Amino acid sequence: MTTLSGQSVSIIRGDRCLCSDLAFSVDSGELLLIEGANGSGKTSLLRGITGLLTLDTGELTLNGVPVTQIWQSFRGEIIWLSHRVGFKADLNLWENLAFEKHLRSTSNTELRSILKRLDLDQIATLPFGFLSAGQGRRAGLARLLMGAGRIWILDEPLTNLDASGQSLVQELITEHLTSKGICIAASHAPLEVDARTHRIKLG
Amino acid sequence: MSDKGTSNLFSGFCAVVRRDLLLSWKRPGDMLNPLFFFLMVCTLFPLAGGPTAEQLQLSGPGVMWVGALLATLLSLNSLFVSDYEDGSLDQLILSQQPLPLLALGKSAAHWLTNGVPLVLISPLISVMFQMPVQTITIMMVTLIFGTISLSLLGAIGSALTIGAHRAGSLLSLLILPLAMPILIFGARTASLSMTNDPTAAGIYFLGAYCMFALSLAPFATAAALRICNE
Numbered sequence: 169m170t171t172l173s174g175q176s177v178s179i180i181r182g183d184r185c186l187c188s189d190l191a192f193s194v195d196s197g198e199l200l201l202i203e204g205a206n207g208s209g210k211t212s213l214l215r216g217i218t219g220l221l222t223l224d225t226g227e228l229t230l231n232g233v234p235v236t237q238i239w240q241s242f243r244g245e246i247i248w249l250s251h252r253v254g255f256k257a258d259l260n261l262w263e264n265l266a267f268e269k270h271l272r273s274t275s276n277t278e279l280r281s282i283l284k285r286l287d288l289d290q291i292a293t294l295p296f297g298f299l300s301a302g303q304g305r306r307a308g309l310a311r312l313l314m315g316a317g318r319i320w321i322l323d324e325p326l327t328n329l330d331a332s333g334q335s336l337v338q339e340l341i342t343e344h345l346t347s348k349g350i351c352i353a354a355s356h357a358p359l360e361v362d363a364r365t366h367r368i369k370l371g
Numbered sequence: 372m373s374d375k376g377t378s379n380l381f382s383g384f385c386a387v388v389r390r391d392l393l394l395s396w397k398r399p400g401d402m403l404n405p406l407f408f409f410l411m412v413c414t415l416f417p418l419a420g421g422p423t424a425e426q427l428q429l430s431g432p433g434v435m436w437v438g439a440l441l442a443t444l445l446s447l448n449s450l451f452v453s454d455y456e457d458g459s460l461d462q463l464i465l466s467q468q469p470l471p472l473l474a475l476g477k478s479a480a481h482w483l484t485n486g487v488p489l490v491l492i493s494p495l496i497s498v499m500f501q502m503p504v505q506t507i508t509i510m511m512v513t514l515i516f517g518t519i520s521l522s523l524l525g526a527i528g529s530a531l532t533i534g535a536h537r538a539g540s541l542l543s544l545l546i547l548p549l550a551m552p553i554l555i556f557g558a559r560t561a562s563l564s565m566t567n568d569p570t571a572a573g574i575y576f577l578g579a580y581c582m583f584a585l586s587l588a589p590f591a592t593a594a595a596l597r598i599c600n601e
């Protein structure tokens with residue numbers, strides 16, 4: 169059982185307070201959905217949870233331990249996927265994913281089967297920059313399947329994807345939650361995931 | 372267990388070096404531009420400055436060092452920008468590998484793709500400046516230490532300026548003061564060797580400076596990346 173919770177979290181960007189005194193808690197198998205209009209600070213809050221952005225007040229705890237004390241292992245637990253997928257335009261998917269493998273602990277699933285599942289095996293040898301926006305987002309999903317992290321942090325996971333891609337994302341999230349993972353997502357389109365869902369409304 | 376730990380420690384470093392080398396292999400222009408800049412400065416200067424052997428010998432080390440310094444600065448601008456823009460910097464920071472080692476990997480790859488070509492082409496330029504053989508060797512040694520230091524120090528400046536677009540001049544302002552000792556000692560040591568004066572002191576200094584940068588710059592770069600990627 170894993171619990172990620174935040175206490176009195178505030179994020180201030182410039183002179184705008186994006187969220188103040190926010191508290192949340194997600195257990196294994198649960199989804200935390202962050203909602204709000206454009207510019208309300210969803211991405212900032214997600215980045216705050218990953219640790220990319222320093223929280224102005226408050227702290228995050230993983231199973232009761234402040235994450236600032238366990239950065240190394242906390243980073244091993246999270247997988248971050250945003251609109252900037254983080255792949256090099258000049259390298260193909262194989263090369264990009266091979267690099268990712270060295271950055272964090274990975275699951276044992278074979279890369280070939282991951283690409284097949286995401287329907288990317290035909291384009292895996294093309295430079296990433298040649299792919300369409302939707303294919304790029306789809307490729308980002310490979311990071312989720314490849315990584316061993318139990319906490320998925322997804323920024324607008326459905327953007328740019330076609331209908332089959334969107335249902336694939338929802339299927340992956342459901343699977344992840346069923347296998348006792350945690351998912352934290354910001355999304356405009358409703359995520360149809362059959363799991364216990366917490367909601368945070370920003371703005 | 373501990374064996375596995377050390378191999379893991381350097382797997383991130385090696386992966387970054389390998390990836391960046393692969394990237395510059397696929398896009399050789401980024402690597403060749405600074406080299407051409409260096410070549411142009413060094414070949415145009417004698418044409419403008421006067422062709423006599425004494426003049427060339429007198430100005431040679433200085434011109435080559437200024438050219439190498441500016442060429443390196445030129446290439447440092449883009450060290451972290453593409454990582455920042457495509458989001459892979461997020462992934463580097465969130466990786467389980469220690470960020471200073473990954474930053475060191477970036478510097479190492481930068482030196483291999485920019486510093487090494489400069490060092491390798493320097494004998495050719497030295498001959499154009501009518502330098503004696505012992506000076507050519509000294510020039511290469513000082514350039515090796517100097518370019519390593521510049522790749523390491525430049526990474527700090529490059530990391531600090533990722534958020535600021537087209538920050539070339541800002542980067543130069545940040546890095547040039549730190550690069551002054553390298554320039555002064557590098558050019559002066561090469562000049563001294565032409566008159567057969569002792570050069571060991573200058574080389575020791577450049578070596579020490581290089582070690583200093585090697586031990587501290589990766590940590591500073593990592594801290595700068597964390598702050599500036601917010």
